[in-house]
Amino acid sequence: MSEEIKEFRIKPSLLIPLAILSALLSFIGTVEIALNGSVGGAFMCRYAWGTVSKTMGIPVISLLVLLLAYPFKYFKGKLSPSLLISIYVIGAAVGMYGIGHYETFACWPVGFSRTLLYTDPEVLPMAQSWWWMPPLEVVRRITVGGAATDWGAWSGSIVFWSLYLLVFYLFGSSVMLLLRRRWLDVERVPFPYVIATYDVVRRVSEEPGAKPTMRWFLIGFLIALIFEIQVLCTYVWAWWPDLLAWRGTATTTTSPQGCVGVFATDPVESSLVWWPGYTKNILPFLVYYLAPLDVLFSAWVFFVVIVILAQAAYIMGYYTGVFDMGSCCRILGWAGSDISPLFGPPYYWMWVTMIGGTLAVTVMMLFHARSYIAETIRLAMRGGKSPEEAREPFTYRQIYMFIVASAIILLAFCFSAGLSIGVALAVLIVGAFINTVAAAYVLGLSGCGYIHERALWPSWPLRLIWPTAPQAYNADWIMSHVFMHTGLNHVSHGVQSGAYLTIQNLKLGDMAKVNLRDIFILTTIASIIAIFVGNATRVWIINLLGVGRVPIWGSCSVTTWCDNDFARYEQAPPAIFQFEAGAVGFVIVMILFLLRARFIWWPLHPVGFILATGVAPNWMREWDAMLGAWVAKFLTLRIGGSKAYEEYGIPFVSGGIAGYALANLIAYLIGTVRFFIPF
Numbered sequence: 001m002s003e004e005i006k007e008f009r010i011k012p013s014l015l016i017p018l019a020i021l022s023a024l025l026s027f028i029g030t031v032e033i034a035l036n037g038s039v040g041g042a043f044m045c046r047y048a049w050g051t052v053s054k055t056m057g058i059p060v061i062s063l064l065v066l067l068l069a070y071p072f073k074y075f076k077g078k079l080s081p082s083l084l085i086s087i088y089v090i091g092a093a094v095g096m097y098g099i100g101h102y103e104t105f106a107c108w109p110v111g112f113s114r115t116l117l118y119t120d121p122e123v124l125p126m127a128q129s130w131w132w133m134p135p136l137e138v139v140r141r142i143t144v145g146g147a148a149t150d151w152g153a154w155s156g157s158i159v160f161w162s163l164y165l166l167v168f169y170l171f172g173s174s175v176m177l178l179l180r181r182r183w184l185d186v187e188r189v190p191f192p193y194v195i196a197t198y199d200v201v202r203r204v205s206e207e208p209g210a211k212p213t214m215r216w217f218l219i220g221f222l223i224a225l226i227f228e229i230q231v232l233c234t235y236v237w238a239w240w241p242d243l244l245a246w247r248g249t250a251t252t253t254t255s256p257q258g259c260v261g262v263f264a265t266d267p268v269e270s271s272l273v274w275w276p277g278y279t280k281n282i283l284p285f286l287v288y289y290l291a292p293l294d295v296l297f298s299a300w301v302f303f304v305v306i307v308i309l310a311q312a313a314y315i316m317g318y319y320t321g322v323f324d325m326g327s328c329c330r331i332l333g334w335a336g337s338d339i340s341p342l343f344g345p346p347y348y349w350m351w352v353t354m355i356g357g358t359l360a361v362t363v364m365m366l367f368h369a370r371s372y373i374a375e376t377i378r379l380a381m382r383g384g385k386s387p388e389e390a391r392e393p394f395t396y397r398q399i400y401m402f403i404v405a406s407a408i409i410l411l412a413f414c415f416s417a418g419l420s421i422g423v424a425l426a427v428l429i430v431g432a433f434i435n436t437v438a439a440a441y442v443l444g445l446s447g448c449g450y451i452h453e454r455a456l457w458p459s460w461p462l463r464l465i466w467p468t469a470p471q472a473y474n475a476d477w478i479m480s481h482v483f484m485h486t487g488l489n490h491v492s493h494g495v496q497s498g499a500y501l502t503i504q505n506l507k508l509g510d511m512a513k514v515n516l517r518d519i520f521i522l523t524t525i526a527s528i529i530a531i532f533v534g535n536a537t538r539v540w541i542i543n544l545l546g547v548g549r550v551p552i553w554g555s556c557s558v559t560t561w562c563d564n565d566f567a568r569y570e571q572a573p574p575a576i577f578q579f580e581a582g583a584v585g586f587v588i589v590m591i592l593f594l595l596r597a598r599f600i601w602w603p604l605h606p607v608g609f610i611l612a613t614g615v616a617p618n619w620m621r622e623w624d625a626m627l628g629a630w631v632a633k634f635l636t637l638r639i640g641g642s643k644a645y646e647e648y649g650i651p652f653v654s655g656g657i658a659g660y661a662l663a664n665l666i667a668y669l670i671g672t673v674r675f676f677i678p679f
Contacts (some may be wrong), residue, residue, distance in 0.1 A: 145546020
């Protein structure tokens with residue numbers, strides 16, 4: 001590795017262009033989301049420059065900026081890895097915050113404000129009194145579009161939702177700073193997407209050792225690109241041959257993201273109680289290939305176990321009527337949670353995993369790191385910078401100050417949103433800490449954002465305050481549910497985004513030997529710029545085009561926004577069942593952790609159980625991607641060993657992910673043309 005990378009520092013001459021790049025990419029990316037959302041279909045739900053699905057927390061534009069930088073080396077000469085990594089950091093922050101997932105664009109700030117138009121008269125005065133809500137007459141203008149943006153009227157909403165993203169970023173990133181050395185230096189948590197990204201950086205910069213394996217990179221690149229172009233053409237032209245059955249079959253339907261939903265008439269669906277469908281999306285197959293073998297093996301083994309247990313429960317009298325429903329209803333319990341093997345009795349897998357399993361992962365992370373945390377506290381109290389802190393971005397004293405200060409800021413923000421002390425603490429402790437630590441760790445091991453689906457479960461800590469729904473709506477109820485439910489529905493929805501972004505950028509900086517303090521500072525600056533520019537651009541473009549042309553959320557009362565309403569709250573099992581299932585899940589995952597620590601031969605990883613029963617992997621139907629990735633990686637290591645994995649496997653996968661990213665660029669450009677010239 002060159003000395004330039006080791007000594008990389010952020011200079012004013014570099015910082016200013018990078019800040020401008022952050023703002024420019026956030027503006028362009030947000031406009032592109034609006035234009036492609038107007039086209040609709042896959043251009044809204046599949047293709048992206050931000051993040052692409054509930055599980056795949058990949059900021060696509062972070063790879064695109066690397067690929068687009070490649071031609072410049074023919075004018076400038078060799079591009080330094082340090083420059084490429086700084087560009088990647090900008091792209092990652094913009095992808096996560098300046099662009100995000102389409103639903104992030106659809107939610108904030110305008111989507112939530114739009115609820116004023118549909119809110120019941122008895123609740124409307126309360127919603128209008130919130131300081132971040134624009135006046136009703138200003139919101140009405142977005143219906144038609146063509147309106148000049150009233151920046152004064154929208155400023156409160158832009159500031160509020162920008163602060164929302166920022167306060168959770170500050171807390172999540174501070175916690176990741178504390179856990180960085182434990183996860184990256186001691187446990188060597190892989191973070192699959194970062195492995196692929198670093199391989200792309202090496203190839204664009206032409207580091208030594210990259211050229212001999214370029215053939216496999218290009219093979220993966222072309223396969224993924226051709227696959228995605230085939231899917232794209234299927235959506236663009238009705239006459240295009242549907243070689244991948246993306247338009248569905250007589251018994252299946254395929255979502256734009258590649259999730260295959262199965263109708264009740266399908267032979268397998270009419271035989272197996274738990275058959276969620278499967279995925280045809282190429283991206284999870286690629287990402288999961290870079291996850292540890294034991295995690296992948298455990299995930300599909302536990303999936304098979306759950307299929308068997310569901311069948312046994314049906315024989316015992318559960319899930320009556322399940323064979324009248326397709327896979328979508330069976331997953332999320334749309335026809336009643338009692339009929340869903342995931343949500344309902346006798347196993348309550350959703351509550352077992354999302355409550356107990358999540359808590360157990362965080363507890364075990366802290367337990368295994370107890371001596372490490374004790375050491376950081378000792379060093380923080382002593383002051384100065386010790387040898388143990390030599391590679392840390394900040395001293396442990398500073399990091400603990402960041403955590404405390406960001407926690408206070410987060411609570412203050414919650415109070416400004418109308419939350420009471422108890423509810424604000426639930427948001428901080430469970431939403432911002434427990435869920436985030438577990439989600440970041442599982443993402444680091446598997447590449448899967450297992451926690452991202454808002455259906456019913458996220459508000460479980462609020463059951464301690466409201467065992468049953470209260471009698472009247474207030475800001476405490478509504479905004480706590482917004483933060484707890486909508487806030488984690490997608491990777492880019494805010495609560496976990498900062499932790500994901502920070503730890504992955506630090507991982508990349510660690511692999512490339514870039515100064516980690518510079519990485520963190522650049523990440524923070526880029527995030528702040530992206531957050532405010534992205535939110536302001538959303539307000540501007542929707543005022544310009546109108547919601548009749550650009551689909552956004554908010555065509556409902558503020559009381560029924562995303563699991564806010566009392567009726568939805570009561571659809572979940574009673575609090576006692578949720579807590580009992582959570583306790584069972586906690587015990588199961590703790591036992592799996594202890595067995596893995598005690599017996600070297602124990603084959604089942606607790607994270608595999610989380611993936612098999614977690615809400616997002618099941619909703620995205622990714623069990624077959626984990627199985628396929630396990631088979632491919634197992635054969636790679638068995639036939640060629642670690643050398644084949646490093647020289648063929650990783651280049652093939654990183655090339656595939658790069659090809660996937662380029663296909664998204666092409667798709668968005670085609671979508672933009674279709675906005676202006678429909679064809």
